[in-house]
Structures are given as C-alpha cells and as structure tokens.
Amino acid sequence: xxxxxxxxxxxxxxxxxxxxxxxxxxxxxxxxxxxxxxxxxxxxxxxxxxxxxxxxxxxxxxxxxxxxxxxxxxxxxxxxxxxxxxxxxxxxxxxxxxxxxxxxxxxxxxxxxxxxxxxxxxxxxxxxxxxxxxxxxxxxxxxxxxxxxxxxxxxxxxxxxxxxxxxxxxxxxxxxxxxxxxxxxxxxxxxxxxxxxxxxxxxxxxxxxxxxxxxxxxxxxxxxxxxxxxxxxxxxxxxxxxxxxxxxxxxxxxxxxxxxxxxxxxxxxxxxxxxxxxxxxxxxxxxxxxxxxxxxxxxxxxxxxxxxxxxxxxxxxxxxxxxxxxxxxxxxxxxxxxxxxxxxxxxxxxxxxxxxxxxxxxxxxxx
Numbered sequence: 001x002x003x004x005x006x007x008x009x010x011x012x013x014x015x016x017x018x019x020x021x022x023x024x025x026x027x028x029x030x031x032x033x034x035x036x037x038x039x040x041x042x043x044x045x046x047x048x049x050x051x052x053x054x055x056x057x058x059x060x061x062x063x064x065x066x067x068x069x070x071x072x073x074x075x076x077x078x079x080x081x082x083x084x085x086x087x088x089x090x091x092x093x094x095x096x097x098x099x100x101x102x103x104x105x106x107x108x109x110x111x112x113x114x115x116x117x118x119x120x121x122x123x124x125x126x127x128x129x130x131x132x133x134x135x136x137x138x139x140x141x142x143x144x145x146x147x148x149x150x151x152x153x154x155x156x157x158x159x160x161x162x163x164x165x166x167x168x169x170x171x172x173x174x175x176x177x178x179x180x181x182x183x184x185x186x187x188x189x190x191x192x193x194x195x196x197x198x199x200x201x202x203x204x205x206x207x208x209x210x211x212x213x214x215x216x217x218x219x220x221x222x223x224x225x226x227x228x229x230x231x232x233x234x235x236x237x238x239x240x241x242x243x244x245x246x247x248x249x250x251x252x253x254x255x256x257x258x259x260x261x262x263x264x265x266x267x268x269x270x271x272x273x274x275x276x277x278x279x280x281x282x283x284x285x286x287x288x289x290x291x292x293x294x295x296x297x298x299x300x301x302x303x304x305x306x307x308x309x310x311x312x313x314x315x316x317x318x319x320x321x322x323x324x325x326x327x328x329x330x331x332x333x334x335x336x337x338x339x340x341x342x343x344x345x346x347x348x349x350x351x352x353x354x355x356x357x358x359x360x361x362x363x364x365x366x367x
Contacts, residue, residue, distance in 0.1 A: 042357065045352060055087060061323060088119075134174065180360065184228075211231065211251045287353060318337065
C-alpha cells in the first residue's frame with residue numbers, strides 16, 4: 001500500500017503521526033498472522049465489512065481523521081474484493097481509495113432513501129484490479145409487483161394498514177471474475193427495525209425476499225457458466241437458530257462453518273454473513289474442509305489497534321466531541337472509548353472467505 005507521500009506529508013500532529021505509524025506496524029503484523037497471503041492466481045480473498053457511518057460522522061463522536069482512514073485502508077488492502085456497507089458521503093471513501101493507490105477501484109450505488117429506512121447509505125464493492133475485474137454487469141435489485149414485501153403500519157388512531165414495499169436499502173448485484181472463477185455477487189444491508197414485533201417481521205421478510213430472489217436468479221447465472229452466486233453483507237441475523245437465519249438458508253445457500261460465529265464488536269450477534277450457492281459442491285467442501293491455511297474467518301478488529309487499554313492516547317480527541325465534553329473522570333472516558341472507537345473504525349468485524357480460482361486442471365481434464 002503506497003503510504004508515501006500521504007502519511008509523511010499529512011497534517012496530523014507529530015504525536016498522532018507517530019501513533020499511526022506504530023499502530024500500522026502492529027496492524028500489519030496481525031493481518032499477516034490472521035489472514036492467508038494474497039497470491040496472484042490461486043485464491044480469491046473475498047470479504048464483507050460494515051464500516052459504521054462512513055462519511056456520516058459529525059460533532060457527536062467526531063469525524064474520522066486520516067489516522068482512522070489509514071487503518072481502514074490497511075485492512076481493505078489485505079483482501080482482493082470487499083463488499084462495504086454504510087458508505088455515505090464519498091469524501092472519506094475517496095481518501096481511502098487514494099491511500100489504496102492506483103491498483104484499486106470501486107463501484108457503488110447512489111444513496112438510499114431516508115424515508116424508507118435507508119439512511120442515505122450506498123452499497124459499495126472495492127477491488128484490486130490486479131486480481132479482480134468487473135464484468136460490465138451491475139444492477140440494483142427491484143422486486144416485481146408479485147414479490148413486494150408486505151408490512152402492516154400502525155396509524156396514529158391505533159389501527160393498522162397494509163403496505164407493500166421494496167427493500168429499505170436496495171441490494172446491489174454485480175458480476176465479477178477472478179482467474180477462472182466467474183461469479184455474481186450481491187451485497188445487502190437489511191433493515192433492522194426492532195428486536196420484536198412487526199418491525200422484526202419486516203426484517204425477516206426482507207431476508208427471505210432477497211434470498212429467494214437471488215436464489216431464483218442463480219439458475220440463470222449457472223447457464224451463463226458462472227461458478228457461483230454469492231450473497232453477502234449485513235443481514236442483521238440474530239443467531240443461527242433464529243428465523244432471520246432460517247430465512248437466509250431456506251433457498252439452498254450455504255454458509256461456511258467457520259464464520260457462523262458472532263461478528264459484531266460486542267460478540268453477541270451474527271449480523272454479517274457470506275452465503276454461497278455454487279454450481280457444484282466442491283466450493284463448499286473446500287471452505288468447510290480442515291486446512292492448515294484458513295479458508296474463512298472473522299478479523300479481530302481491536303486486537304492490536306484502539307485496544308481498551310489505549311483509551312488515554314485518544315482522550316484529547318474524545319474530549320473535543322459533543323459526547324466527550326460531558327465526560328469528567330477517567331472512568332467516564334474509559335467507558336466512552338468503547339463507543340467512540342466504533343465511529344472511527346467500526347462496530348462490525350470484517351468477515352472473509354478464500355475461494356480457489358485456478359480451474360486450469362479441471363479444464364485440461366475435460367479435454
């Protein structure tokens with residue numbers, strides 16, 4: 001990743017620049033330990049990451065600065081293709097792309113409607129052009145009239161009225177290729193709503209609708225000689241036995257066993273998922289087989305950077321925010337740091353899979 005001249009010539013204070021350099025070295029070491037190495041033509045490292053309110057932060061918790069964006073870019077650079085949720089205003093995103101350098105590109109949707117619960121977010125794919133190429137097919141998923149999501153809205157007079165709607169944040173489907181591996185990739189950020197009641201039902205219906213829609217399209221993709229259809233992103237899944245997960249799995253999608261784990265920072269929810277529907281069973285068998293080199297995983301975001309014990313180093317930044325100005329004791333700042341840092345990195349951990357992309361042997365055998 002081309003750190004120069006962006007980091008050396010940055011306007012960061014000297015102490016912050018030193019902290020950034022030290023943390024980048026620790027982060028690089030952790031990434032080497034936790035992730036398989038990127039290679040040229042054998043495997044694709046595919047990831048999904050909800051980066052909390054990217055481009056949307058304000059005075060409440062403070063805007064991201066160059067230090068934060070370097071950490072985000074460092075993590076992204078260790079994958080080949082990443083689906084990113086919660087990209088809002090593109091100014092910070094363009095800085096991340098500038099840090100990543102000329103070998104990287106991205107494709108994104110326009111912003112979603114606030115009125116429908118979309119919060120002005122974009123669906124985004126970022127990819128290393130040396131390894132992945134965009135196959136010139138992209139589209140937002142719009143349901144037909146017969147497939148609209150039904151919802152009962154409570155009116156002011158206490159009565160309810162039935163509505164039919166599209167997704168709160170329109171899923172984004174794009175065709176990619178890496179090596180011999182051709183695939184359709186759909187990213188989502190499913191409506192959250194509530195922990196129970198009608199809003200939870202709407203969440204389950206959204207998951208069911210996109211899984212069915214992409215599942216139905218899979219057969220067409222396979223006819224186009226694509227090896228897999230992959231559905232990934234923030235599904236707001238509660239846990240593997242919950243109806244949210246059942247709605248995802250009922251349409252023949254497989255989830256690698258090693259990533260069926262809590263993936264939010266608190267470690268109590270299974271929000272993010274990578275669900276795969278393959279033309280044959282080889283891919284899922286590969287992802288589930290024991291291996292010395294990991295084939296899937298969840299990156300531990302705060303193991304080396306912004307650890308709980310680092311709160312004092314960020315006290316000045318926290319004290320300048322609207323929320324931080326109310327803190328008076330060290331105990332207050334220690335507690336606030338756990339929330340503050342999720343607005344500067346994220347409250348979700350990156351999730352990834354390693355997919356084999358060299359099918360040359362299969363091709364030769366077919367001859």
